[in-house]
Amino acid sequence: MISKKSSRLTQVGIDRVVRLRWLKQTASLVLGGNDTVTIKSILQSDLRDTFRSDNTTVRGSINKSITILIKVWLRVPKELDPLRLSGLALLKRLPQEYHHAVHWGMIMASYPFWMNVALQVGRLLKLQGSLATVQLQRRIRELYGERETVARRARYVLRSFVDWGVLKQISKRGIYTYDASFTVDDPQLIAWLVQASLHARPSGSAPLKDVLDNPSLFPFKLATISAEGLLSASENLDVLRHGLDDDLVMLL
Numbered sequence: 001m002i003s004k005k006s007s008r009l010t011q012v013g014i015d016r017v018v019r020l021r022w023l024k025q026t027a028s029l030v031l032g033g034n035d036t037v038t039i040k041s042i043l044q045s046d047l048r049d050t051f052r053s054d055n056t057t058v059r060g061s062i063n064k065s066i067t068i069l070i071k072v073w074l075r076v077p078k079e080l081d082p083l084r085l086s087g088l089a090l091l092k093r094l095p096q097e098y099h100h101a102v103h104w105g106m107i108m109a110s111y112p113f114w115m116n117v118a119l120q121v122g123r124l125l126k127l128q129g130s131l132a133t134v135q136l137q138r139r140i141r142e143l144y145g146e147r148e149t150v151a152r153r154a155r156y157v158l159r160s161f162v163d164w165g166v167l168k169q170i171s172k173r174g175i176y177t178y179d180a181s182f183t184v185d186d187p188q189l190i191a192w193l194v195q196a197s198l199h200a201r202p203s204g205s206a207p208l209k210d211v212l213d214n215p216s217l218f219p220f221k222l223a224t225i226s227a228e229g230l231l232s233a234s235e236n237l238d239v240l241r242h243g244l245d246d247d248l249v250m251l252l
Helices: 004-010 020-031 036-051 056-073 078-093 096-110 112-128 133-144 148-163 187-199 208-212 227-233
Strands: 130-132 167-171 175-178 182-184 205-207 220-222 237-241 247-251
Touching: 020 036, 020 056, 020 078, 020 096, 036 056, 056 096, 078 096, 078 187, 096 112, 096 182, 096 187, 096 220, 112 130, 112 133, 112 148, 112 175, 130 133, 133 148, 148 167, 148 175, 182 187, 187 205, 187 208, 187 220, 187 227, 187 237, 187 247, 205 208, 208 247, 227 237, 227 247
Parallel strands: 182 220
Antiparallel strands: 130 175, 167 175, 205 247, 237 247
16 A cells, blocks of 8 residues: 555646746735635635636636645645644744745645655756756656656746746746745754755655755755754754764754
8 A cells, every 4th residue: 555655745736827926825824814615715716816727627726726835735644743833833933035935845745746846847947957857857857757647737836937927938838937936044944945855855864054054945045954953943843963074963
């Protein structure tokens, strides 16, 4: 039997554009103490105005979008619930300029496909300063298989990045480049992003340097933090030291 964790790590689950304002609204409704039924009802009303149609196909799109939002900030797998709760606490405590990073981390943990698309985008941007949709799709197919579904859903994530203001399209031929970057200098938020990244990895561990410099976090400039600082900022992480500059960070 495939475990829920294994399923989460391998599924290509994002089949819609995920708009940042929808995630922000969902988290705000959760923080307001609303139950699932109420949250779904409010989202259905608000997203219907966005889609501007009452036909069956669009209603189905609304419901699929809501399912993604709910799975990020409300109904998460058991192993992600501590991350979700601490993420909500960060949203409540931190100024708005940090919220991009919290939503990015939570959708990355809930849908590792998002992280893997971001990883390839970040690598291409670092290598050549821009990327073409066909380049991204080629790399994602190598990871998930030669399926049209994979290529189409990679496009949804790419369009989501544009909506979030971290990429911009500079050519009708599907060429993208950086749009904005966000500084993350709060130690607890950095430690939380490390946790989110590890939850999207099969092993739940990785070299600390690789996590902090990972291209999947390409929209964010993380402040320098030591292994000791990371442990002080989070009780959910442990560090195994192999050498002077070879720390392995792992989930507890």
